[in-house]
Amino acid sequence: MADKDILASWDESRFDDGRWTRTVFRKGAGPAVIIIHEVPGLHPLVVTYAEKVVASGFTVFLPSLFGKPGKPISGGYGMTEILLNICVRREFNVWANDRSSPIVDWLRALARKAHADCGGKGVGALGMCFTGGFALAMMTEPAVVAPVISQPSLPLGKKGRDRIDCSAAEIACIKKRLDDEDLSAIGLAFRDDAFVPMERIDALEATFGKARFEAHRIDPKCGKQGTGRPSHSVLTVHLASSGPTAEAEARTIAFFHQRLDA
Secondary structure (H helix, E strand, O other), rough: OOOOHOEEEEOEEEOOOOEEEEEEEEEEEEOOOEEEOOOOOOOHHHHHHHHHHHHHHOOEEEEEOOOOOOOOOOOOOOOOHHHHHHHOOOOOEEOOOOOOOOOOHHHHHHHHHHHHHHHOOOEEEEEEEHHHHHHHHHHHHOOOOEEEEOOOOOOOOOOHHOOOOOOOOHHHHHHHHHHHHHEEEEEEEEEOOOOOOOOHHHHHHHHHHOOOOEEEHHHHHHOOOOOOOOOOOOOOOOOOOOHHHHHHHHHHHHHHHHHHOO
């Protein structure tokens, strides 16, 4: 199977915000949801989740920020090489420096375009792993009204355990929008995940309040077993056929309907 076969039914285009240009795959009808892939890239399990969102009645946008679109996860994919490459690219901030990555500006512009194209009450955004916090930072764009933060892994390092990759000004803007517009966000993570300290989830819940930040702290034993890696990817690699991860998947789609349907 060629890498892009799983994306063959998706419309492919290039989106330029004036600074960055990236490939975007689009499919479906209805309100817009932007799903931002995890490391190592836009792999088939991300597309599988996206197909479920499409089938539920949404237009899904899949930006490709790094890696090879459609390429399956494998030991030979070069995950370490991709991470090292990301760490030195100017589009991304990976360490605790209290600011979002520059590529988030491109994602905000994509959200504006998606909302203009699809209409409705706003845009949903879901980030996972390396891009988990991107979905939250996108909320400084008024079009984004339904953020889902799945296993947010940035910033890296011990100094950022109770932080997420957003600036203080972004956090203040997000909090104001959540309160003033009666919005909310969802956070998903496995407990004991080495890449997602529970202090990070706890801090987000404390900052925004339980009524505004719906935290799902999942027992790692409930993640799909036999993958060869510890439970981490709630909606993809470690999504089980039943139990808390399946419930989290259903909840994200219900959340998009709750916030985006007319």
